[in-house]
Amino acid sequence: MTRTLITDTVSRVGETVLVKGWVNTRRDHGQIVFIDLRDRTGLLQIVTRPELAEGLHAEDVIYVVGTVAKRPEKLINPKLPTGTVEVQAEKVELISKSAELPFDMGSPTLNLELPTLLDHRSLTLRHPKVQTIFQVQASLVENFRQAAKGIGCIEIFPPTISTSATEGGADVLPVDYFGHSAFLVQSPQLYKQMLVGVFERVFIITHVYRAEPSVTTRHLVESIQMDCEIGFIDSFSELLDAMETVFSQTIENTQNQFEVQPSLVTNKIPRLTMREAQKIIQDRTGVDHTKEPDLMPEDEREICAWAKETHQSDLVTITHFPTRKRAFYSLPDPDNPEYSLSYDLLYKGLEISSGAQRIHDLDQLKQTIIDRGMDPAGFAMYLQAFEYGMPPHGGFSFGLERSTMKLLDLGNIREASLFPRDTERVDFRLS
Numbered sequence: 130m131t132r133t134l135i136t137d138t139v140s141r142v143g144e145t146v147l148v149k150g151w152v153n154t155r156r157d158h159g160q161i162v163f164i165d166l167r168d169r170t171g172l173l174q175i176v177t178r179p180e181l182a183e184g185l186h187a188e189d190v191i192y193v194v195g196t197v198a199k200r201p202e203k204l205i206n207p208k209l210p211t212g213t214v215e216v217q218a219e220k221v222e223l224i225s226k227s228a229e230l231p232f233d234m235g236s237p238t239l240n241l242e243l244p245t246l247l248d249h250r251s252l253t254l255r256h257p258k259v260q261t262i263f264q265v266q267a268s269l270v271e272n273f274r275q276a277a278k279g280i281g282c283i284e285i286f287p288p289t290i291s292t293s294a295t296e297g298g299a300d301v302l303p304v305d306y307f308g309h310s311a312f313l314v315q316s317p318q319l320y321k322q323m324l325v326g327v328f329e330r331v332f333i334i335t336h337v338y339r340a341e342p343s344v345t346t347r348h349l350v351e352s353i354q355m356d357c358e359i360g361f362i363d364s365f366s367e368l369l370d371a372m373e374t375v376f377s378q379t380i381e382n383t384q385n386q387f388e389v390q391p392s393l394v395t396n397k398i399p400r401l402t403m404r405e406a407q408k409i410i411q412d413r414t415g416v417d418h419t420k421e422p423d424l425m426p427e428d429e430r431e432i433c434a435w436a437k438e439t440h441q442s443d444l445v446t447i448t449h450f451p452t453r454k455r456a457f458y459s460l461p462d463p464d465n466p467e468y469s470l471s472y473d474l475l476y477k478g479l480e481i482s483s484g485a486q487r488i489h490d491l492d493q494l495k496q497t498i499i500d501r502g503m504d505p506a507g508f509a510m511y512l513q514a515f516e517y518g519m520p521p522h523g524g525f526s527f528g529l530e531r532s533t534m535k536l537l538d539l540g541n542i543r544e545a546s547l548f549p550r551d552t553e554r555v556d557f558r559l560s
């Protein structure tokens with residue numbers, strides 16, 4: 130008999146089917162045992178007798194042959210896609226026995242402390258609520274890919290081992306490369322710019338590595354970045370349009386596919402310069418950050434609160450960060466070079482994306498590298514692209530885990546990473 134997937138049982142009422150999966154929960158009611166069976170498509174109620182279910186408990190892998198029956202009206206479970214049916218088991222075969230679980234996984238909300246959730250990751254990832262996080266994440270990636278293609282980008286796969294540290298050397302993870310010193314890339318930045326010289330428009334979904342020493346709820350050591358870089362731009366606002374369009378489409382298409390609290394996405398995302406934002410924050414809170422060279426985490430939260438209240442938007446774009454606070458390749462504003470043609474997109478109180486128009490003139494780029502105390506020789510392959518003709522260009526980078534975390538209103542970025550790496554943990558606690 131061929132296998133029937135759980136969600137397909139709804140259309141097989143009256144038929145005998147073979148379903149396969151894990152015991153999600155077991156409930157005993159005298160001579161009747163209810164098993165919620167879980168496969169990749171969802172949950173299904175199995176009704177059986179104690180003899181057939183002897184010794185079965187959560188996470189056992191079983192194959193069940195039985196008849197699909199309509200549930201009586203008052204027993205319909207509106208919360209389950211299969212809530213109108215159940216399978217009356219005739220045969221239950223145990224395929225793989227699970228060890229006793231270290232905690233109860235039966236509750237729909239899975240109320241575990243974060244360390245427990247991560248110490249038992251292979252197990253806790255199986256919980257339907259946790260699975261949903263990564264189904265949403267997969268959908269974010271797919272929708273980002275569609276949106277990036279929609280603005281004409283081709284997908285590229287740059288290396289993640291490099292000998293030049295993108296942002297100048299701090300917080301990099303070193304690699305012993307056959308006796309030579311190398312690094313894991315902090316971003317695909319240099320490669321995506323080089324590839325603008327080939328394809329005009331590129332996008333990337335890749336792992337990046339940052340030895341961030343601080344422990345926060347929004348930083349991982351290894352994370353996934355979704356980047357676009359586009360050439361032949363005519364204006365700075367074209368870049369902002371591209372970033373906002375790509376992210377809005379990614380979020381909207383993803384939230385349409387899941388039952389999540391929809392984010393407020395407008396087609397006119399408010400835009401402020403960093404200085405304008407600081408002024409608004411000062412007016413709202415009385416706290417003066419107008420001389421600070423960057424937005425602080427509490428500023429990001431406050432300006433997002435402003436955007437929500439005044440523009441009904443969960444997104445706000447901030448532009449013109451001080452040139453010295455941004456990476457060397459960011460283009461200074463020709464009208465006021467103290468500030469750069471850079472931007473961040475903030476989403477529900479957190480930076481979700483950064484980008485900038487880039488320097489595309491070779492001499493200016495070399496001089497900037499020197500002015501920042503670095504050696505152009507260390508960037509030889511990168512600079513080669515600019516020797517042979519480079520159009521005006523710019524781009525942006527989204528953090529995948531941060532996007533997932535904010536879309537789902539999770540409290541900690543670690544919940545949005547399958548096996549999060551931080552200073553204290555690589556699968557297991559380091560100390």
Ligand code: ATP
Pocket residue numbers: 316339341347348349350351352354480481482483484526527528529530531542
């Ligand atoms: P922050 O100021 O919040 O530390 P950043 O400005 O250093 O972030 P960028 O270099 O702009 O980060 O990286 C682009 C995007 O990648 C960020 O907007 C964010 O969404 C994500 N990101 C950056 N660092 C991390 C990290 N350590 N862990 C997870 N995601 C990150």
Ligand code: MG
Pocket residue numbers: 473480482483
């Ligand atoms: Mg940034």
